[in-house]
Amino acid sequence: MSTVSIFNDVIGPVMRGPSSSHCAAALRIGRLARDLMEGDIAEVLVEFDRSGSLPTTHESQGSDMGLFGGLLGWDADDERLPDSAQALADAGIKLRFETVDVGDPHPNTYRLTLRNTREEHSLIAISTGGGMIEVLSIDGTALSMDGGYHETLIWLPKGTAAEFAADEVTRHDAGESQLIQVKAAAFVEHPAAIAVRRLAPVLPVPSRRDMSVPFTSCAEMLAQDGETKTALWRLAAAYEMARGNFTEREVIDKMIAIVRILRKSIASGIAGTQYEDRVLGHQSGRFNELMQAGRLLDGGALNRVVLYVTALMEVKSSMGVIVAAPTAGACAALPGAVIGMAEAMGKSEEEMAQAMLASGLIGVFIATRWTFAAEVGGCQAEGGAAASMAAAALVTLAGGTRDQSIAAASMAFQSMLGLICDPIANRVEAPCLGKNVMAASNALSCANMALADFDPLIPLDEVIDAAKAVAERMPREHRCTSLGGLAVTPTSLEIEKKLGAKKAKGCGGCGSC
Structure with a gap:
């Protein structure tokens, strides 16, 4: 491959x-x-x-x-x-x-x-x-x-x-x-x-003969970069320049284009979304109203992050346009954290793109060694990866070092090991929303811990390998089959039954049932 x-x-x-x-x-x-x-x-x-x-x-x-x-x-x-x-x-x-x-x-x-x-x-x-x-x-x-x-x-x-x-x-x-x-x-x-x-090809970045990348693991990258301590986003750009035969400017511009798609999706989510076959309705609008009125607990920039995560999840669940970063089920934690925090800090779209690139390199290390598929690894493969990537991105936004970014990624992933995938009513909405919020919140905490030079103890590559080992021992029922956890609670099964009945009737979703 x-x-x-x-x-x-x-x-x-x-x-x-x-x-x-x-x-x-x-x-x-x-x-x-x-x-x-x-x-x-x-x-x-x-x-x-x-x-x-x-x-x-x-x-x-x-x-x-x-x-x-x-x-x-x-x-x-x-x-x-x-x-x-x-x-x-x-x-x-x-x-x-x-x-x-x-x-x-x-x-x-x-x-x-x-x-x-x-x-x-x-x-x-x-x-x-x-x-x-x-x-x-x-x-x-x-x-x-x-x-x-x-x-x-x-x-x-x-x-x-x-x-x-x-x-x-x-x-x-x-x-x-x-x-x-x-x-x-x-x-x-x-x-x-x-x-x-x-x-015909179906991927945006084609493969080609004699293509090689400078490194495929975090350990290889650190050994190559050594005491130069290049910023993580620049190392990410160098990687993608080699992989896709791009210039650095082309790599940054591609990511800026993605940032703009995400910001547009966030705005549409806050404005309101509708879709019949879903578990949760429009909730981000109310959260925004209370946040603007100062009626939520003071979470600082985290409240904006939670708002943006919720908005993106609602767009996803209403079949709107999202970016799988790294997956659709975990599409909101990383961009919600990066864009929410960047706006609170007055950062530009180029700086947002740089942070997203840093996160992308952490994702490269995860995808090369393991997977993003919850069907293979449980939600630790999605939410855990998203938290790890987002933590590195937030350190980048704050002007942290290469090593602090990697430390944040390691700590964030460590605390997500063992997370199962158990979508309520067989829809990728809940507890997925809560897990995306948790991943973003975890990323923010670990970013600040890394900026304060907390010791992650376990190198990132070893954390990824540990997650893979956990997944190999995880029961099939807990890996995105809707056969375990919250997915099989009586309430979940009843919600699924009602959604199925509405769909069979061609119901317009008036809410009376």
Whole structure:
């Protein structure tokens, strides 16, 4: 798989939907499946392994919405996504879901069989966290693609020579023929091809030949930078310059663009959001009124942070545009903390972007060693990562050092180990809101502790490894399956039942029930 990119894996995608692991990833899988069928799809069979997370979550957490949008060729922030099921039906595409017992090792595994009047293809892919994916097989042939390349699949007669100017060429046995998988910056051709399929990239930062990054772990970065003690955001910019072939100015401008999307989303959340199929209504407006009137406990800038976190979570739950940073379920802690604190300090958007870049590098270290997927690691993989990233960002805003930023990230993550994922009523709203607020508050506390040179004791890389070890011992029920914790309380089940009844009736959400 390709090397982690801040803009691919950590701060992004820009999307709609409750969960990046479900919605954005499913959309990207759907886009690749559409390309495999050259846009001509008549029927789709979707199979989920009974022991995975998707049988119980695919409808309520956005997998269906994302997958349908991808099959239609839409982008992850398309405003039509909430109506993708109807659009799929209007396009004449027949859809069937089945739960199967196949023992898929990854909990977020999609098995798609696609047909039209001429042909049938199959695709197996996984969502790896934060909207990232990997295709594992096509038509029963094991291969690997993550959406970072122009992928040309060429079926040739066995024994046919095939040479390409490409980043990577892999030959697979495909029964009576050979399948040549070509990863390149553009699609390729072959005159003897029996069939050709062109799968376009779905990631914003493409992969390329001979790409290398200066470091992939915190320890490597510290060893390389040594006593220079470069600011963390500059080290992040250097990393992404190498990963994406960008200039420093391009990296900063990309992050400023994300900051502007986030500020717009925060404002829309405070102004008010509506969506029928959600647990919590508009609450940030009331919080803002009381904060402005001085009727809340004096939390200083933390109250603004809580407001912004709440607003972003409400935008997410109303299918508005958010940025998965690092995921949709944990989309609010980092930007809410950074933008809220930066505004309270009178900082510019460029300084906000620098803080976000610093957080992005912490996210690189997490994603390289582990995952952001709650289905794999519980909420410690989402909320814990967000707290760690936000703590480093806040130290950067305060003008702290490289080492203080890393210390803050380590301390914030340490206090989030063991956090389970147990969404109430199978919606990614609560206790997700509280966990995002907790992550942001934790980040602020740890940032101040680091600025005062508190000792984190455990190096960041070791904390990440410890979280991974905890996840390996965490029961499946506590890893985003809606089968444990608050998700199975009587009240949670009753809320889910009522939401399901309203949806079945086409209720307009008057609130009488």
